[in-house]
Amino acid sequence: MSLKFHWFLPTNGGDGRHVVGGGHGVSAGGSGRPADVAYLTQVARAAEDNGFEAALTPTGAWCEDAWLSTAMLSQTTDRLKFLVAFRPGVISPFLAAQMAGTFQNMSGGRLLLNVVTGGESHEQRMYGDFLDKDARYRRCDEFLEIVRRLWAGETVDFRGDHLSVEAATLSQIPDPIPEVYFGGSSPAAGIVAAKHADVYLTWGEPPEAVAAKIAWIRELAAVQGRTIRFGIRMHTITRDTAEEAWAEADRLLAGILPETIAKVQAGLRLSESEGQRRMLNLHGGKTSDLEIYPNVWAGVGLVRGGAGTALVGSHEQVADRIAEYAALGIEEFVLSAYPHLEGAYWFGEGVLPILAERGLWKDERPRRRSSPTVPFAAVGRAVR
Template identity: 50%
Template sequence: MSIVKATSANVLWFLPTHGDGRYLGTSVGARPVDLNYLRQIAQAADDLGYFGVLLPTGRSCEDSWVVASALASVTQRLRFLVAVRPGLLSPTLAARMTATLDRISNGRLLINVVTGGDPVENAGDGVFLSHDERYEVTNEFLAIYNGLLSGEIVNYAGKHLRVEDGRLLFPAYQKPRPPLYFGGSSPAATDVAAATIDKYLTWGEPPAQVAEKLGVVAAAAREKGRQVSFGIRLHVIVRETNAEAWRAADELISHVSDDTIAAAQKTFSRMDSVGQKRMQELHGGRRDKLEVSPNLWAGVGLVRGGAGTALVGDPETVAARIKEYMSIGIDTFILSGYPHLEEAYRFAELVFPLLPLGHRSNVVDFPHANNGPFGETIANDRLPQRQTASRS
């Protein structure tokens, strides 16, 4: 049985708690990422109708739970995809945190299960387990965590974790628990996804490679009598013409030096993440072959860890590429772009109308008192006529 083509898409945006700016790999064009700025992005994503936002995790980021808690009360529909970290956090404490944030946000919490792929960062957090041992911990963590959130009294004795009389007194808002998202490209990660995860995530590889990976996960889940759905993490560079979009892509890395690329690639090479290695293989640390698939550009990955590819083009082109991923089973798109505030607007205004959004009811056609958009009043006397911008 093949993976079913997605007929609608949920689109999430990204909160850049590790920094933002107009260019990559430089302080030129950088901007302070404080709570006020993150609030602007979250409220823009909420107003524009995005399904939710991803908050990254790791020592380079502000804590995702604290930030999500601060922003839940200033948004209305926006969901928050927040990380739990097996090995760093007790599963019982994580369950209480999950239930609390889910309740105070009225069911707007999504959970991103992150095992961690950088041994140096893991050691700094007191985790000295091998790659496969971390996934063993993840499996045990989720057995306890899911049991608690499902209302069970948990007694568990595993290789790594042990709990006696574990219980959750105050349940989550969503039943039986908030959805679990998870990414990982190794066989150990596939085992976790097949056994426990609701939505499997991949970074933005060419569609053929993504289809192959999804097929492996889907088959593993079927062997366990389960089904999983699929999402993808990508950057976007959308402009009104393809030429403008590709100029913007070149401009984004215009301040990146060869030394910066070399230093970044050296750091990535120490990681034991299979997904990170797959990202590196797309570009090999070279600037000259960054379009790794039609309109899929690997320039971000020269200096950024994790998701390193962007869809580049005019609205129709980017929408077509998204639909290509939908045709292989992707129904969730977690997107970002630089700077994150401006690109959130560009993508929503230019591409949302071209997509079969699963959260279309969130995308209200400019519910403002002046019934816009119509641009600035002409000569202080009349409104511009509504028209569709022509593109070449």
Template identity: 55%
Template sequence: MDILWFLPTHGDGRYLGTTEGARAVDLAYLRQIAQAADSLGYYGVLLPTGRSCQDAWIAAATMIPVTERLRFLVALRPGVTSPTTAARMTSTFDALSNGRLLLNVVTGGDPGESEGDGIFLSHDERYAATAEFLAIYKRVLAGESVDYEGKHLKVRGGKLLYPPVQKPHPPLYIGGSSPPAHAVAARDVDVYLTWGEPPDAVAAKLADVRRRAEEHGRKVRFGLRVHVIVRETARAAWEAADDLISRLDDTAISAAQNAFASFESEGQRRMSALHNGRRDRLEVSPNLWAGVGLVRGGAGTALVGDPDTVAARMREYADLGIDTFILSGYPHLEEAYRVAELLFPRLPITVRPRTVEHNVTGPFGEIIALRYAPGTLRAAAASTQPPSPAPDAE
């Protein structure tokens, strides 16, 4: 499994829908999360896109010099950026990060936001424009000089002088639940992403994309974007889920659901339909909780439970073909540690936490009584030998 985390450039906190306990989106906090994800063994981080967020490309670029292995899943915005400009941005980021760029193709689902960015295309037209964008973009990154004239885009002599590190281009991801989204995924991208729906619904979407890809002689990988609330016990996890939305009032929920109803995103419609704004029907599948989606757009479900249960649910999705999991939790700094510590030992993850050498606590824990390294007392008792004191701690 490739396990990615989330860089919350639209804000963070302990509770949804309130300023209580909220955290500022600043360089220091984002750096803490990125460095934690890097050291804990996350494959990468997803950065959101849109006017509610700080710019994903600039935010990700500031994290390049403060991380070592971490990859950055950054949005490509057909219609907002030209394909040749996007190709130059891609090659520059990929080179300066030494091949740590991943690309999330986002067509946009909020008509108001799209119009604010100068895009006045219908839902299906946006996907048609995306297909044209990718046709130009991928050829330019592959080193071709491109002449192209389509319904939405026209390029003459498009080319790139500095190629990306990853060949022929960094991996392309895309989400979307509509037939046009599935068509683009099957023909043009490497990884198709779905938000966290019940397994049967996810299986149906994956089967459709897989079938379409086979018609093009291609294979597509699959990923799941979902929040996680994992605790040592199931009871503690469900209490944490309830606590996350404990500051929400009905006015906030109603306003959010009314806003989501204006979106053209089929994925957002499916997220909202899981709960219809009701607090009394939030567990929509075993351990899949839709409370986040009461006020948060996009991914609105969370896997909730003890470590063994959450890991088992993730393996159920893996059995459907999911090999990439993009996780998040509130607040993102603390939950990055909690998820890594509780779930990673139970999952076949691609990247492992960075090893810490020359550390007597090896690598976690405080010296007991300023004398004994954690774990040595029990081992010594079993062997009837007194433990050796640790080096002077102070």
């Protein structure tokens, strides 16, 4: 088995040498590096050069638009795929299918899709979406059925409780069909994932909790006659030694003011997301006992909504934890670090070679032609 590794594009307020917060209804806060094309290109190229397959771009009122951002970055990179997060409640299924076809065909097949139903009603209302959470999942089910049928080349007539199309025929069928990534911890989310997801994504929790989620989704998918792959979304703090890694975690924690934690936690407790509730329960808003499992640190979730845990340790230790999650059935890892640019190199140069040695990852990067540092070295060897 060759695991897949993806990186993250910090369009959620930018990047920096501290934890940039935001998400699920809370503001992003300050950052040292802007989320502009120039910097995001550096991050995307670092991911590409270090062997990552794709980069996730988030969605919501707290970040730049994922479709536009990645379309621009597809022109400043060569091979990297883009895991574009989008919300089905703010775009029609036909337009989404058409946009995916355009992106896929014009980028050379570099699109993956992360369907985010939306966990915050107050944020959804900013977009003009006034459905409650369970209704949003029922609409998402209809949305993905229409999109899948359009991608299959059908002429679609569909009338549902929330969405309807008539004689819909898609000319820009994507080639290949982009895989659908889907997350969610509520019962309603599980049903939709089982019917439509190619990859089910979970936020990082201790292995026992992740194993339970995998078993839950597998059972639901089996009822639908389907099999699903599994991925996990986490941050990373990996260094040459464990002491260096934990020192960096301590530095990040020291840069978070107590009043900031209190404010962010109060906002996140208003979230309707079951996954966010599970993230909050890992640390309870406290800065003590943040290592919730060996090399799994919940400190990021103190000020950041969504994925709130990090793999922390030496490169060998981080590789060990990845192998442990892989043994549960996790095949794809969506990772990040602060800053994202340097973090791609820490992980790519430190952890991926270890995983390759263990047979858990295969480097798919095209081989680069090397030339001798001294241009006349070959001549010198020839005349000896």
